[in-house]
Amino acid sequence: MKRTQTPWPSGIKKTRPRACVLGVLENASAPLSASQIVSQIEKSGDAIWLSTVYRILDLFVKQGIVVRLAVMNSDMAVYELNRFEHKHYAVCMGCRKIVPMDNCPLEAFVPQLDESGFHVLGHHLEIYGYCRDCEPK
Amino acid sequence: MKRTQTPWPSGIKKTRPRACVLGVLENASAPLSASQIVSQIEKSGDAIWLSTVYRILDLFVKQGIVVRLAVMNSDMAVYELNRFEHKHYAVCMGCRKIVPMDNCPLEAFVPQLDESGFHVLGHHLEIYGYCRDCEPK
DNA sequence: CTGCAAATGCGAACCATTCGCATTTATGTC
DNA sequence: GACATAAATGCGAATGGTTCGCATTTGCAG
Numbered sequence: 001m002k003r004t005q006t007p008w009p010s011g012i013k014k015t016r017p018r019a020c021v022l023g024v025l026e027n028a029s030a031p032l033s034a035s036q037i038v039s040q041i042e043k044s045g046d047a048i049w050l051s052t053v054y055r056i057l058d059l060f061v062k063q064g065i066v067v068r069l070a071v072m073n074s075d076m077a078v079y080e081l082n083r084f085e086h087k088h089y090a091v092c093m094g095c096r097k098i099v100p101m102d103n104c105p106l107e108a109f110v111p112q113l114d115e116s117g118f119h120v121l122g123h124h125l126e127i128y129g130y131c132r133d134c135e136p137k
Numbered sequence: 138m139k140r141t142q143t144p145w146p147s148g149i150k151k152t153r154p155r156a157c158v159l160g161v162l163e164n165a166s167a168p169l170s171a172s173q174i175v176s177q178i179e180k181s182g183d184a185i186w187l188s189t190v191y192r193i194l195d196l197f198v199k200q201g202i203v204v205r206l207a208v209m210n211s212d213m214a215v216y217e218l219n220r221f222e223h224k225h226y227a228v229c230m231g232c233r234k235i236v237p238m239d240n241c242p243l244e245a246f247v248p249q250l251d252e253s254g255f256h257v258l259g260h261h262l263e264i265y266g267y268c269r270d271c272e273p274k
Numbered sequence: 275c276t277g278c279a280a281a282t283g284c285g286a287a288c289c290a291t292t293c294g295c296a297t298t299t300a301t302g303t304c
Numbered sequence: 305g306a307c308a309t310a311a312a313t314g315c316g317a318a319t320g321g322t323t324c325g326c327a328t329t330t331g332c333a334g
Binding site for chain 4 (some may be wrong): 150152154155184185186188189193194212222
């Protein structure tokens with residue numbers, strides 16, 4: 001569980017805490033908060049300090065390895081691996097199934113914003129609703 | 138500037154601090170944080186306490202008068218009047234300015250997803266980049 | 275194997291937000 | 305219009321996520 005599937009990112013010193021954090025994120029099925037990451041690591045027998053996790057996450061974010069998300073109605077940031085796919089998902093509120101969207105609805109929109117003087121670097125999109133199977137109820 | 142243009146919402150006791158907060162939000166061109174609201178009010182000669190502003194904002198949000206937004210890469214919530222429009226924002230990574238977008242890039246996309254059997258109930262979109270003033274560096 | 279820069283352990287500091295409580299205020303009733 | 309009462313506010317202290325500072329430890333180049 002603490003073995004990383006991907007090769008270690010270049011330009012980053014490989015340390016035990018960093019490997020632990022990366023490992024947890026690689027095995028996460030959903031974005032995690034810093035303290036959740038700490039719990040995961042402690043559960044697997046390692047010790048780690050919360051402030052260390054924050055520093056590691058900051059580094060990873062700066063390196064583009066990890067993405068930091070602010071989820072609405074939550075006062076806690078969550079982090080997930082940057083999988084470098086430009087893809088969005090619709091999440092079913094019934095069964096939690098994740099439906100990938102084939103193309104990005106923003107593509108046509110970004111140039112429009114660019115024209116107005118705002119240089120778009122990225123975006124985050126959350127779609128929620130019900131899939132076919134969970135529909136009415 | 139402390140006069141409210143809209144009639145006072147029913148079911149809410151009208152007090153001076155509440156009128157001040159509502160007035161500031163009505164005149165705001167972008168979402169404001171609680172402390173920004175305090176500054177605005179103090180600038181106009183009134184005194185108000187930060188915790189009071191939070192309580193008032195909580196109430197307004199609960200009543201649907203105001204919308205609370207969580208912005209990425211910021212640990213501070215911002216609030217704006219609920220204008221009952223569907224709206225998204227672009228956030229400048231330089232100065233943290235929040236730029237409202239005029240129309241929703243998803244509008245054309247949602248029916249497409251609907252056709253595939255997914256019933257879209259809502260979405261949250263955040264665009265980030267640099268505004269004109271923060272651009273190159 | 276050794277030395278040094280960088281990372282971590284650890285706790286204190288920070289900052290947005292919330293809580294608690296005594297005092298003040300808005301509003302319905304007489 | 306004055307009063308009573310429940311609710312709102314002033315104010316400060318507490319909370320909780322996140323960051324900072326510094327002494328110690330660790331990874332890596334020579």
